[in-house]
Amino acid sequence: MGVKMRKPAVQDDSYRYEKIAESITAMIRKGTYRTGDRIPSVRNLSIQLKVSISTVVKAYFHLENRGLIEARPQSGYYVRHQTAPAAVEPEHVLAPAIPTLVSVNDLVMMVMRDARNPALVPLGLAAPNPDNLPVDKLNRILSNVARRNRNQGISYDFPPGCERLRVQLAQRALRTGCSLTPDQIITTSGCLEAVLLSLKVVCRPGDTVAIETPIFYNLLQVIETLGLKALEIPTHPVTGMSLSALRYALDQTAVHACLAIPNYNNPLGSCMPDEKKMELVKLLATYNIPLIENDVYGDLGFSSARPRIAKSYDKKGLVIHCSSFSKTLAPGYRVGWVVGGRFQEKIERMKAVSNIATATLPQLAIAEFLATGGYDQYLRKIRGIYGRQTSLMSQAVSRSFPRGTKVSSPQGGFVLWVEMPEQVDSIKLYELALRAGITIAPGQIFSASMKYPNFIRLNSAFWSKEIEDAIAVIGALAKGMV
Numbered sequence: 023m024g025v026k027m028r029k030p031a032v033q034d035d036s037y038r039y040e041k042i043a044e045s046i047t048a049m050i051r052k053g054t055y056r057t058g059d060r061i062p063s064v065r066n067l068s069i070q071l072k073v074s075i076s077t078v079v080k081a082y083f084h085l086e087n088r089g090l091i092e093a094r095p096q097s098g099y100y101v102r103h104q105t106a107p108a109a110v111e112p113e114h115v116l117a118p119a120i121p122t123l124v125s126v127n128d129l130v131m132m133v134m135r136d137a138r139n140p141a142l143v144p145l146g147l148a149a150p151n152p153d154n155l156p157v158d159k160l161n162r163i164l165s166n167v168a169r170r171n172r173n174q175g176i177s178y179d180f181p182p183g184c185e186r187l188r189v190q191l192a193q194r195a196l197r198t199g200c201s202l203t204p205d206q207i208i209t210t211s212g213c214l215e216a217v218l219l220s221l222k223v224v225c226r227p228g229d230t231v232a233i234e235t236p237i238f239y240n241l242l243q244v245i246e247t248l249g250l251k252a253l254e255i256p257t258h259p260v261t262g263m264s265l266s267a268l269r270y271a272l273d274q275t276a277v278h279a280c281l282a283i284p285n286y287n288n289p290l291g292s293c294m295p296d297e298k299k300m301e302l303v304k305l306l307a308t309y310n311i312p313l314i315e316n317d318v319y320g321d322l323g324f325s326s327a328r329p330r331i332a333k334s335y336d337k338k339g340l341v342i343h344c345s346s347f348s349k350t351l352a353p354g355y356r357v358g359w360v361v362g363g364r365f366q367e368k369i370e371r372m373k374a375v376s377n378i379a380t381a382t383l384p385q386l387a388i389a390e391f392l393a394t395g396g397y398d399q400y401l402r403k404i405r406g407i408y409g410r411q412t413s414l415m416s417q418a419v420s421r422s423f424p425r426g427t428k429v430s431s432p433q434g435g436f437v438l439w440v441e442m443p444e445q446v447d448s449i450k451l452y453e454l455a456l457r458a459g460i461t462i463a464p465g466q467i468f469s470a471s472m473k474y475p476n477f478i479r480l481n482s483a484f485w486s487k488e489i490e491d492a493i494a495v496i497g498a499l500a501k502g503m504v
Contacts, residue, residue: 038073042081050090050101057324058410059101061091092326094402102325102409121230121251121275124470130239133452136461143492144484146461148238148288148437149353151483154407156391156400160352163396164387175383181373183209183359184385190392191359198320199334200343202361208370209359209380213318216344216360218244219376221279223368224312224342225250229278232271232311234263236439236468236477238288241281241316245470252470253277259430259439262287262294265301272309279312285329286319289439289468289479291412291432293323296330303335310340312365317345318358321401323434324409339364347388349435350404351397355384408436411485418490419480422497424504436483446476446503454499460492 049055062070064078071078082099085091092102137147168175182188188204195202210216225231227249233241235254245252253271256264263282271277284294284302294302306313315332323329333343342365346358357380362369391397415438416429423442430439442448448464455462465477480493 038077039080039084042067042071042073042078043084046081046085047088047090055101056410057101057413058406060097061099061101063098089325094326097402100406121253122470124242124246124250124252126239126242126467126470126472127246129449129464129467130243133239133461133463133467136456139461141459142456143460143488145480145489145492145496146463148349148463148479148481149483150349150436154404154483155351156396159396160387160391163390164383167386167390168383171383171386175386177382178379179209179382179385180379181208181370183207183380184382184389186389186393187357187385188359190389194392197328198317199330206361206366207359208362208366208373209357209385210344210346210373211358211377211380212348212356213316213344213346213358214240214244215373215376216346216358217241217281217314217316218248219369219372220312220314220342220344220360220362220365221245221248221250221281222372223362223365224279224314226278230275232268232277232280233470234282234287235470236287236289236465236474237281238283238316239463239467242467242470245281254470254473257287257290257292259290259292260433261298262292263302265298265305268302269305272305272311277309277311279314280306281314281316282332283316283319284332285317286322286432286434288319288435289437289463290430291435291437291439292430293329293433294332299330299332300335303332303337303341307338307340312363313341315341315343317343318349319435320345321350322405322408322436324405324412325433326402326405329434333361333363336363342369350401351388351391352384355388356381357384357388405434408434408483412436412438412482414485415480415482415489415493418493419497422494424497424501427500436481438480438482440478440480441474442476442478442500443504444476446500448475448478451478451496451500451503455496458492458495458499460496462496 055061064075068075068078091099093099133146188207191207192202192204230251230253231245232253232255234257255268262284284299286293317331333341342363343361360369412432419429419440426443428441452462452464463479465474466472
């Protein structure tokens, strides 16, 4: 699509590149170019506007600095996801610090049971769309490694797990600001097992765990299963956990561990700035409290820059880093990992007695995919898809939901957190949506104390006319409650 502008009779170079930048900016703001769209190449735009290539380069550099576009190697320039001001306000930062026994299992199991039904529109479960995953490539790799590793593929890969995979993970850790060796990594059956093992090692039944709120409901299930108490810390929809609230809570309550998702919290999509991650690690170290960091969405930021992990600021071995490929690449492979710090040996032993080993063939297949560069190529594509689809779903919610509805502005991942007017009961809305053939995730399951009764989480990994129509149906149902 061409960029049209009137060329003045006399222009100096600065005027030219500023006008080009202003024109592209206006087209992005008005929706001519949307998140993930490729804008004209430097060469084509220079020819079209009859300006020098250096002038266009200056304009694009200016737009990059403003965070509006990004360069992708050997591909061109693309519109970046635009982070709007916080749409869902955080709670008061000095909320009472009262540990809570968790009781969300029944509700969570209901949501997960319904989400398995292929006849329902899948907006409730935070799972990637298989149509966007490199399924054929992974199947070919899995078949090849099974032939090449005939005996190893069916044998136990005892903790710490597949060495080939741990080598690749250690190499990739440099991109997160962290220097690791393969023997510092233990492979697990998904990120959830990594968190479960970590909590088992650092806590005992009845202990208190400080958590973000809202937070992914499966993490609440783990806390409930282990007989732990949750201390909910308010979380900002853009910058993550409130450190002032955490500091206040630590002064009031005996806390034995902190569980957080600094990069692209589920369900908020918030990303804690690097300086806040450093402050979080230092604060907990002062109290000698372990931080269990869930980074399962860390590779799915909408920009090309991969955020640092909290583990990169760890000087005392108190940060336990957990992640997996379940949200990025292959949910069914159940391949995750944990970097245990000073708790490494205990976690490794706990893994061995819990289920002996992580499945071998999936580990080998993912190691091969990483080593051959397939994963990075795939990430470049999927980040743009998720950024665009999240924006489209957010716009659809704004069009269809009741007046006063607020939507989060995630910086990564593929979920949206939606706050509706207080009259809307998300459990009732869940039941009505189910009758209409749609699954959603009611807000109460994201809180240990059943907060967020008028919130829902939506999965934007899927997008089509059917999904857009489903959003309109949910919006109409919500309007009927107001």
